[in-house]
Amino acid sequence: MSLSSRATLVVLCCLFMLIPSFTTAATEQGLHARSRCESYSFNNGKSFRSCTDLLVLNSYLHFNYAQETGVLEIAYHHSNLESSSWISWAINPTSKGMVGAQALVAYRNSTSGVMRAYTSSINSYSPMLQESPLSLRVTQVSAEYSNGEMMIFATLVLPPNTTVVNHLWQDGPLKEGDRLGMHAMSGDNLKSMASLDLLSGQVTTTKSVNRNMLLVKQIHAIVNALSWGILMPIGVMAARYMKNYEVLDPTWFYIHVVCQTTGYFSGLIGGLGTAIYMARHTGMRTTLHTVIGLLLFALGFLQILSLKARPNKDHKYRKYWNWYHHTMGYIVIVLSIYNIYKGLSILQPGSIWKIAYTTIICCIAAFAVVMEILQFKKRWARLFFKKSKDVEADQPTVSVDVV
DSSP states (O other), rough: OOOOHHHHHHHHHHHHHHHOOOOOOOOOOOOOOOOOGGGGOOTTOOSEEEEOOOSSTTTEEEEEEETTTTEEEEEEEEEOOOSSSSEEEEEEEEEEESSSSSSEEEOTTTTTEEEEEEEEEEOSEEEEEEEOOOOEEEEOOOEEEEEEEEEEEEEEEEETTTOEEEEEEEEEEEETTTEOOOOOOOOGGGGGGGETTTOOOOOOOOOOOHHHHHHHHHHHHHHHHHHHIIIHHHHHHHHHHHHGGGGGHHHHHHHHHHHHHHHHHHHHHHHHHHHHHHHHHHHOOOOOOHHHHHHHHHHHHHHHHHHOOOOOOOTTTHHHHHHHHHHHHHHHHHHHHHHHHHHHHHHOOHHHHHHOOOHHHHHHHHHHOOOOOHHHHHHHHHHHHHHHHHEEEESOOOOOOOO
C-alpha cells in the first residue's frame, strides 16, 4: 500500500472518530424564596389578594378567586421584556400540556404602540395563536406595557369549587407585520407550566409534554446529523479519493456503499419516526425543512435503485451513469447539510450543537480540499510525464556514420 493511500485511510478513520455524541444537560431551576409580586403595585389602582412568583421567564401571577362562583380575576405580569415581544398566559382545563390550553395573548403594536390583548384556543404544538373564543367564559381582557414590563388582565369563570388549575405562560418575538414568532424551544421556555393551587397560591411544577416532544426532536437531530450530515459526505469522499489507488479497489466501493446505505436508512428511520410521533401528538405543519427532508428521501432512494442499473466499467453508457450518480450525490450532500442547519435553527438547542457540527463539516471540507490539491498535482504530473514521453518519441533519430 502506498504512502498516499495509507494517509487517506488514516484521515478517514480520524473523521469517523470525530463523530460526537450530542448530549444535552437539563438543569432544574428551584423556586426562589423571595416574592417580588407581593411588593408590586399596579398603576391602574387594581389590587389582588393573592400572588405568586412563577418559576421562570421573569413572570408573576396576581389573582382574586371566589371558589363558590368560580370567578378568577388575574393579572399576568412579565418583566425584563423587549417591546417587540408577545406574552401569553393560559389555563388548560383538560390536561397538563399545551394542547387544549385556553390562552390570553398580548403584544404591543409596532406602529401605534397600543397594546392588543385577545383570547386564543390552542389545539396543536405549532399554534399560530390566532384570535379565537375560549371554552371558558372570559371578560375584561386588556393589557399594558411600561418600561419593559407587560401585563395581561382578565376575568375568567371556572367551574364552581375548582381549587387547582394547570396553567402555562410563555413569551416570544414579534416579527414584521406584528406576526407572533415561535417561542424558544430550549431552556426556561420549556419549563413554563405548572399546577396552581388557587386557595394557597402554591405552584407545583409538572412534567411538560413539550419535553417529550423536545426529546423526540433532539433524537431526530442527532440521528440525521450523523447519517445525512456526516456518513453521507464520508461515503462520497471514499468513492472520490480512495478509488484512485489500485490497492484500495474494490475496498473503496464497499466503504462507499456501507456509508451511503447506513446513512440513508438511519436517516429514514429517524425522519419517519419523528413524523409519525408528531402526526399523532401535534398538528404538524409543512415547512421548508420538511419538504427538503422528503426530497432527500426520494433522491436517496433513486441513488440506491441506480446501483441495480450500474453498467460494467467498459460499457458505453457507463460514463452517463457516472455523471448521473455523481450529480445526484452532490445534490444530496448539499441539501443534507443545508437542511441540518435549517433544523438546528428550528430546534434552537444551544450554540454547542451548531459549533460541534460545523467543526466536523469543516474538517471534512478541509480534508476534501487537501485531497483535491493532491489529485490535481498528480494529474498534472502524469500529464507532464506523458507529454515529455511524446516529445521524446517525436524527436528524429540522428545517425552518425563513422568513416
